[in-house]
Amino acid sequence: MAPPPATSRRGPLVVPLLLLLAALDVAGASGHKPLTPGGRLVHHNHGKFTAGPWKPAHATFYGGRDGSDTTAGACGYKDTRAEGYGVQTVAVSTVLFGDGAACGGCYEVRCVDSPHGCKAAAAAPLVVTATNLCPPNYQQSSDNGGWCNPPREHFDLSMPAFLQIAEEKAGIVPISYRRVACVKQGGIRYTITGNRYFNMVMVTNVGGAGDLAAVSVKGSKRVKWTELKRNWGQVWQTGEDLTGESLTFRLMTSDHRKATSWHVLPTNWQFGVTYEATKNF
Incomplete structure (x- = not known):
């Protein structure tokens, strides 16, 4: 029996890939911006925050x-x-x-x-x-x-x-x-108030754009990436129980730049205490 054509194995993989790349090219040419699975625009962040117009x-x-x-x-x-x-x-x-x-x-x-x-x-x-x-x-x-x-x-x-x-x-x-740009000394700071059933996170000393468009938190154990909601101003809230694990925060500023403060709160963090990350925007 003659061996199957060489394309019979690779064809089903190669053709969809080529079609996908072509679709992306068409989307780019038509001016449509790519979206994340959640429907948000994909942003490629480079450089520093630049001053706006007068x-x-x-x-x-x-x-x-x-x-x-x-x-x-x-x-x-x-x-x-x-x-x-x-x-x-x-x-x-x-x-x-x-x-x-x-x-x-x-x-x-x-x-x-x-x-x-x-x-x-x-x-x-x-x-x-x-x-x-x-x-x-x-x-x-x-x-x-x-x-x-x-x-x-x-x-x-x-x-x-x-x-x-x-x-x-x-x-x-x-x-x-x-x-x-906001020029800050030291890292981004986080203070949690409230209780284990309702946490309010105050974020201060934010460099770069200085403001915040989104805040997420992740624990070292059970808490998966969780998006916080703005309570008021720079105070963000979640009903997730954050106690008993070290916490990592991910911020996005209004210019869509992101910063992640890995394990900025230790496992034994306390309400009302301010913790400072090692980095800033």
């Missing part, structure tokens, strides 16, 4: 000259001084806040087009971190007191930050702003 807005200030009354707020931070953000902070308007998605992001801010309100150019640029929400005030019009009403992009700076670029008597000044 945009116009306005700035006011709140709190005291020492930054008092600005160290906590809608992002969930307990004390921005203790958590490494200091008082170089800003409460952003609703359209910028994005239900907490902006928390941790960094902005460079310049006072512009106000000869009597702007101070002379500072030696160093003013970079602030979004740590709070400037709520809308629908009792006043958006051009007269309701500065944070949608659809305005507005920056309510801490008073120490405002005074670096503008005169206190000005009250409100036009600004130009852009997103910039």
